[in-house]
Amino acid sequence: KAGVTQTPRYLIKTRGQQVTLSCSPISGHRSVSWYQQTPGQGLQFLFEYFSETQRNKGNFPGRFSGRQFSNSRSEMNVSTLELGDSALYLCASSLEAGFMNTEAFFGQGTRLTVV
Amino acid sequence: QKEVEQNSGPLSVPEGAIASLNCTYSDRGSQSFFWYRQYSGKSPELIMSIYSNGDKEDGRFTAQLNKASQYVSLLIRDSQPSDSATYLCAVPGLMYSGNTGKLIFGQGTTLQVKP
Numbered sequence: 001k002a003g004v005t006q007t008p009r010y011l012i013k014t015r016g017q018q019v020t021l022s023c024s025p026i027s028g029h030r031s032v033s034w035y036q037q038t039p040g041q042g043l044q045f046l047f048e049y050f051s052e053t054q055r056n057k058g059n060f061p062g063r064f065s066g067r068q069f070s071n072s073r074s075e076m077n078v079s080t081l082e083l084g085d086s087a088l089y090l091c092a093s094s095l096e097a098g099f100m101n102t103e104a105f106f107g108q109g110t111r112l113t114v115v
Numbered sequence: 116q117k118e119v120e121q122n123s124g125p126l127s128v129p130e131g132a133i134a135s136l137n138c139t140y141s142d143r144g145s146q147s148f149f150w151y152r153q154y155s156g157k158s159p160e161l162i163m164s165i166y167s168n169g170d171k172e173d174g175r176f177t178a179q180l181n182k183a184s185q186y187v188s189l190l191i192r193d194s195q196p197s198d199s200a201t202y203l204c205a206v207p208g209l210m211y212s213g214n215t216g217k218l219i220f221g222q223g224t225t226l227q228v229k230p
Contacts, residue, residue: 045217
């Protein structure tokens with residue numbers, strides 16, 4: 001069974017540009033969550049999607065957005081990149097929304113460097 | 116008070132010893148608890164989930180949950196150098212309306228197992 005697939009694995013962008021990251025969840029999983037990981041802040045929640053709907057959003061500026069498609073694949077977009085956006089972006093896949101009795105599995109992440 | 120707290124370490128143990136990692140959480144309503152292992156430069160890997168008070172064993176790993184005291188721990192028996200990694204505790208975020216659909220992570224404890 002294939003795991004969570006994130007593309008691309010590495011990205012280098014210039015300040016002011018925009019970027020789109022992609023996540024394909026585990027087959028059958030309908031929930032996709034996105035996290036940003038930096039050495040200083042640790043893992044920070046960006047947003048969760050379930051059945052093409054954003055269920056919850058973390059405390060990030062509007063430059064960060066996402067969407068989910070009918071096949072559960074998800075994309076996140078960051079516009080007007082800033083140096084501080086350099087981070088590891090992680091996608092987590094789970095069977096159902098929320099985590100009361102549902103485990104989340106992470107993809108390998110996309111390492112974004114903004115120069 | 117942080118929602119999920121862990122000692123950042125590093126926790127250093129000799130090979131073959133028991134490593135004990137601790138995590139406290141602030142929301143008394145939390146029902147699910149997860150331990151992830153993250154090797155340097157890699158994404159988090161789910162190693163244990165626990166939902167009920169008491170112990171849950173899986174191979175060399177034992178998760179212990181005490182909801183009354185609001186702590187969850189992870190014991191690693193017969194520690195190996197390959198266990199050297201950062202261990203992240205995660206708890207679902209809650210609101211009065213229920214699960215928010217996000218995982219809140221502690222800052223992680225770095226474990227070093229010395230041969």
